Amino acid sequence: MRGFTNKQLEKAHFMAEIFERFEKSDIPVRDFCGREGIHTSKFYYWQDRFRQEGLKGLVDKRQGRSHKVTEEVKQYIQDVKVKDPSKSASDICILVERRFKKSLSDRHIRRILEAIGLNDPPGRKPGKHIKKSR
Numbered sequence: 432m433r434g435f436t437n438k439q440l441e442k443a444h445f446m447a448e449i450f451e452r453f454e455k456s457d458i459p460v461r462d463f464c465g466r467e468g469i470h471t472s473k474f475y476y477w478q479d480r481f482r483q484e485g486l487k488g489l490v491d492k493r494q495g496r497s498h499k500v501t502e503e504v505k506q507y508i509q510d511v512k513v514k515d516p517s518k519s520a521s522d523i524c525i526l527v528e529r530r531f532k533k534s535l536s537d538r539h540i541r542r543i544l545e546a547i548g549l550n551d552p553p554g555r556k557p558g559k560h561i562k563k564s565r
Contacts, residue, residue, distance in 0.1 A: 435490050443489035446477055453478075504531055505543055512549045520544065 435443075453463050453474075464471045480488035504527060511523055518526075520537035528534055544550045 439490045442491060443486055446489045447481065447486055449474075450478060450481055500533075500535065500539070500543065504533060504535075505547070507531070508540060508543055509547055509549065512544060516549075 449467060449469070452467075453460070456463055458466075460474060461471055464474050477489060482488075507530065508523055508527065511518055511526055520540035523540050524535055524537050527540070541550060
């Protein structure tokens with residue numbers, strides 16, 4: 432299957448193996464899910480997709496912001512903040528998106544800065560220009 436990451440495909444194959452084990456088990460869904468540690472509603476949701484679309488239906492197609500930030504991105508965030516302390520988390524978000532094509536929220540940037548000890552107090556930064564509305 433094209434257009435999917437290795438991680439998505441691995442997860443889809445893992446789910447397919449679960450359904451194969453269920454078919455061989457001859458036990459009720461509730462008991463199987465309890466043994467496997469899966470919530471029954473989740474099991475039925477993915478089973479329905481698997482029956483309709485096969486393995487392709489098991490690929491998680493959710494979109495949104497990635498919550499895993501690589502060390503390279505963290506280092507870039509740190510370097511930007513050290514180089515220009517007046518940069519806000521929102522400013523850094525824009526720079527990260529341009530450089531790494533990765534969308535992060537300003538809250539996520541603030542958490543990263545806080546973890547490395549470079550967080551700013553909330554409010555206007557000294558030396559930061561106030562944007563005037565027209």
